[in-house]
Amino acid sequence: MPEEPEVVQVTDCDGVKLVRVMTASILREDEVESFGQGLLALAEVPGRRVVLSFLGVQHLTSLVLGKLIHVHKRLAESGGELRLADIDPHIFEVFAITHLDRLFRIYEREDEAIASFAGKAEA
Amino acid sequence: VPPRSPDTDSAYPWIEKVLPTRLEAIRDAEGDVMDRLERLGYDEDHQFAIRLAFEEALVNAMKHGNGMDPSRKVTLAYRVSPECIQIHVRDEGTGFDPCCVPDPTTDENLQRPCGRGIMLMRSYMDTVRYDCRGKEVQMVKFRRPDVGGATP
Numbered sequence: 291m292p293e294e295p296e297v298v299q300v301t302d303c304d305g306v307k308l309v310r311v312m313t314a315s316i317l318r319e320d321e322v323e324s325f326g327q328g329l330l331a332l333a334e335v336p337g338r339r340v341v342l343s344f345l346g347v348q349h350l351t352s353l354v355l356g357k358l359i360h361v362h363k364r365l366a367e368s369g370g371e372l373r374l375a376d377i378d379p380h381i382f383e384v385f386a387i388t389h390l391d392r393l394f395r396i397y398e399r400e401d402e403a404i405a406s407f408a409g410k411a412e413a
Numbered sequence: 414v415p416p417r418s419p420d421t422d423s424a425y426p427w428i429e430k431v432l433p434t435r436l437e438a439i440r441d442a443e444g445d446v447m448d449r450l451e452r453l454g455y456d457e458d459h460q461f462a463i464r465l466a467f468e469e470a471l472v473n474a475m476k477h478g479n480g481m482d483p484s485r486k487v488t489l490a491y492r493v494s495p496e497c498i499q500i501h502v503r504d505e506g507t508g509f510d511p512c513c514v515p516d517p518t519t520d521e522n523l524q525r526p527c528g529r530g531i532m533l534m535r536s537y538m539d540t541v542r543y544d545c546r547g548k549e550v551q552m553v554k555f556r557r558p559d560v561g562g563a564t565p
Contacts, residue, residue, distance in 0.1 A: 317440055317468060318440065319436040352530040356529075359525070362524075380457075388517060388518060390523070393523055
């Protein structure tokens with residue numbers, strides 16, 4: 291059986307962990323779990339700064355929002371922070387409806403989100 | 414919840430499916446819905462809204478209704494016409510009172526990981542009704558030339 295591709299891909303960019311979502315839609319149970327686990331693994335290091343780029347993501351459900359909130363809390367507990375970028379207008383509307391645009395710092399592009407961490411050294 | 418109207422228009426029939434309690438089954442089911450919307454010329458905003466509400470209703474039925482119990486099923490019925498889409502989703506759980514779901518947008522609930530599905534369904538569909546036991550949700554979205562997305 292072929293191995294499923296990773297839902298998220300993590301790279302290091304100027305001391306910031308840049309996470310790109312590799313699928314246009316996150317719905318299947320294994321996708322949601324892989325998405326959550328991939329992000330939660332980053333919170334194991336204290337003070338980690340993470341940018342999550344939604345470039346190419348056209349659809350998500352509240353399950354994904356739940357995972358994002360979980361990761362946000364875990365990172366915050368360890369002195370880190372999650373910032374979001376490249377959110378499609380339709381998906382941004384989902385964040386706005388649920389008021390999660392108040393909880394997350396959202397940037398238009400991933401490079402802006404990475405630059406926003408400048409001066410905040412990783413713990 | 415009133416019964417579905419008699420199927421008098423064979424061009425746009427009610428489609429009924431029984432789904433296993435697996436999130437993977439949602440994607441399979443939504444393919445046919447999205448194809449019908451596309452064929453009838455529903456625009457991108459309508460398609461996004463309907464797909465989101467469709468997925469949220471089925472996720473709720475499987476996760477919260479059936480508790481992801483693989484021995485339980487979800488019954489899905491939908492009808493897509495040029496004027497509107499009607500979607501009914503029934504689970505085999507114990508039911509719930511939708512009025513008791515806390516508002517996820519308040520400051521005290523903003524960091525709760527659950528509770529946004531119903532809110533999104535209500536935002537994106539024109540009507541969302543539950544039967545008296547909260548085991549079936551019925552949703553309608555009308556096609557409008559000017560408004561497709563969420564209703565503020």
